[in-house]
Each structure stands twice: as structure tokens, then as C-alpha cells.
Amino acid sequence: MSDDEITLPWIDEPMDSEEAIEALGQASIDDGDHLEELETRIERLERRASALEDGSSVECPECDDGGNVYKAGVGAAKLANDGGLTDGSADALNRESHVCLACHESFTPTFE
Ligand SMILES: [Zn+2]
Incomplete structure (x- = not known):
């Protein structure tokens, strides 16, 4: 070298x-x-x-409602309480991190 x-x-x-x-x-x-x-x-x-820690800071992408968005587990419990938890909605909640109880749309925030 x-x-x-x-x-x-x-x-x-x-x-x-x-x-x-x-x-x-x-x-x-x-x-x-x-x-x-x-x-x-x-x-x-x-x-x-x-x-993911605090569902209350998230707005629903479907209806822009920020007041009825819950983490999926909490949303599932609330839906079950109201008798509204079906197999289909349980599956959807299992896939997504959040749910809006105003329009019953489950979603995972993307933050793009
Ligand atoms: Zn909504």
C-alpha cells in the first residue's frame, strides 16, 4: 500500500x-x-x-368527533355494556386501536 x-x-x-x-x-x-x-x-x-395511551386526544376520521373516541378495549367494554358488541365489531376492534362510539367506526390513527 x-x-x-x-x-x-x-x-x-x-x-x-x-x-x-x-x-x-x-x-x-x-x-x-x-x-x-x-x-x-x-x-x-x-x-x-x-x-395509544390516551384515546381522548384522538379524533374520529369518519365523523371528526373527538369526544366519543375510545381505545379499542375501552370501546369494546362500553359496547358490551350497551349490548352492542357483535362478533363482527369485536373482530374489527381487535384489528384497530381505537373506536368512535358516535358512528361505531373502528380505526387506527396513522399520523401521516
Ligand atoms: Zn366517528
């Missing part, structure tokens, strides 16, 4: 310094994009996690 050759840890072949600098620059640009995307995903997951 001559003095001008550099080995980057993730590249097997030694390359000359100019190539190595270019490769390093490319890597940090990629990382920047990647980080930004990760941060966006983390923010989305945090919003989603807080909605």
Missing part, C-alpha cells in the same frame, strides 16, 4: 485519498438524509404512542 492509499473500514479495497474523501462525503450525506428520516419516524411513533 502506498502512502496515498487509505482504507475505509466499510470498503475492502484500499483507495487513493481523493476517492476516499469522496466516499466519506457521500457517506455523511446519506447519513444526514437517513437521520432526518429516522427523526420523522420517531416523532410519528411518539405521537402514535401517546395516542
Whole structure:
């Protein structure tokens, strides 16, 4: 290996310094994009996690009602109390995280 050759840890072949600098620059640009995307995903997951803990912060996508949205388990209990829990609605509640008792629509907030 001559003095001008550099080995980057993730590249097997030694390359000359100019190539190595270019490769390093490319890597940090990629990382920047990647980080930004990760941060966006983390923010989305945090919003989603807080909605899963607290159904009262979620609005129904069907009727925009925010006052009758419950987490699926709570909604199922309320429906069962009222005698309105059918096999079909139980299946739907099992798939979704939230239910709106104003329009009986179950859904999972997406936060896109
Ligand atoms: Zn609704």
C-alpha cells in the first residue's frame, strides 16, 4: 500500500485519498438524509404512542368527533355494556386501536 492509499473500514479495497474523501462525503450525506428520516419516524411513533395511551386526544376520521373516541378495549367494554358488541365489531376492534362510539367506526390513527 502506498502512502496515498487509505482504507475505509466499510470498503475492502484500499483507495487513493481523493476517492476516499469522496466516499466519506457521500457517506455523511446519506447519513444526514437517513437521520432526518429516522427523526420523522420517531416523532410519528411518539405521537402514535401517546395516542395509544390516551384515546381522548384522538379524533374520529369518519365523523371528526373527538369526544366519543375510545381505545379499542375501552370501546369494546362500553359496547358490551350497551349490548352492542357483535362478533363482527369485536373482530374489527381487535384489528384497530381505537373506536368512535358516535358512528361505531373502528380505526387506527396513522399520523401521516
Ligand atoms: Zn366517528
